[in-house]
Amino acid sequence: MNVTERPRAILFDLDDTLWPIAPVIAEAETTLHAWLATHAPKVAQAFSIEELRARRMALLAAEPHYHLDLGKLRRAALEAAFAHAGEDLAHIDGAMQHFFAARNAVKPYDDVLPGLLHLADRLTLGAVTNGNADLEVIGIAHHFKVALAASHFGKAKPDPAIFLAACDALGVAPRHAVYVGDDLRLDVEGAQKAGLRAVWMNRTGSNAHVELGIAPDAICSSFEELIAWLEQQLSD
Known part of the structure; x- marks a missing residue:
């Protein structure tokens, strides 16, 4: 991988990616x-x-x-x-x-908060959601430089515009950003069509990507696997 293609930012879906909703x-x-x-x-x-x-x-x-x-x-x-x-x-x-x-009384998966802290040392973090979670109320807004919600932006995933706006707000080109989400259509396919790499957070072991014909850049069942994959991208 060319050094210019190394990830500089990572964007997250919220519901069912950072916590069960x-x-x-x-x-x-x-x-x-x-x-x-x-x-x-x-x-x-x-x-x-x-x-x-x-x-x-x-x-x-x-x-x-x-x-x-x-x-x-x-x-x-x-x-x-x-x-x-x-x-x-x-x-x-x-x-x-x-x-x-x-x-907003959500409980993040056990690996999420340690994972966000680890990733923040290497990458700029952001969030893009179609939902109405309030990161300030939940208490994790400080982890994210940018958080875009469809309700405020005016377009929802999988529209490329919301992914591109998040990248612009973070000051990175789409090719330098990775999006992580649980929904193959909204998150993975949507982000890829906007020019980002996309990781499918698949905590259940589903094979739905095969049935849908969607090829994530990576499939991870935990933040540990996500971090391992990102470390590989950063070292290549």
């Missing part, structure tokens, strides 16, 4: 429904957690632009549920605040 969302929706039962009982009585989720997914299917901002999607779905149940819309803000507090 499904149990967090499930718990957040459970606590939200309990909050609604106290503060907006008409909504809690009219809709179960599953029904609220189904209504939200139906709204997303009808209005795909909400993919850019899942927080706005959740708020719009709640507003519709409140209106249907005849509940006071004044409680929407409290409901969203309660949900986001629970949604």
Whole structure:
């Protein structure tokens, strides 16, 4: 590898790459429904957690632009549920605040924080996400020089624009950046089409890349494997 192609920056997806998100969302929706039962009982009585989720997914299917901002999607779905149940819309803000507090109660995989500290000694770190995790609330914002969210940027992965904007913000050419994520289409294919190298963080041992015909630059099951691969790229 030519020395000019050595990685200078590494960008990360967040949900399901740095922490598991499904149990967090499930718990957040459970606590939200309990909050609604106290503060907006008409909504809690009219809709179960599953029904609220189904209504939200139906709204997303009808209005795909909400993919850019899942927080706005959740708020719009709640507003519709409140209106249907005849509940006071004044409680929407409290409901969203309660949900986001629970949604950001993530627990990084055990290898993530040591891994970020190790990588920060060699590379500039950034994040690109389609989700609504708040790195300040989570307490890890200081690890990243740049963090781009689709909801603020206006375009979502796999659009090349969000990857290119992150590289520009970090001051590196795409060929000098590596993107790490768990989603083959959004993260791996999206980053590669933008000119970055892409690592598939595959903690489950899936062979989905074969079925989809996507070839990551590396497949890692842990931060230890990611660091080993990056050390090789840096030494070549």
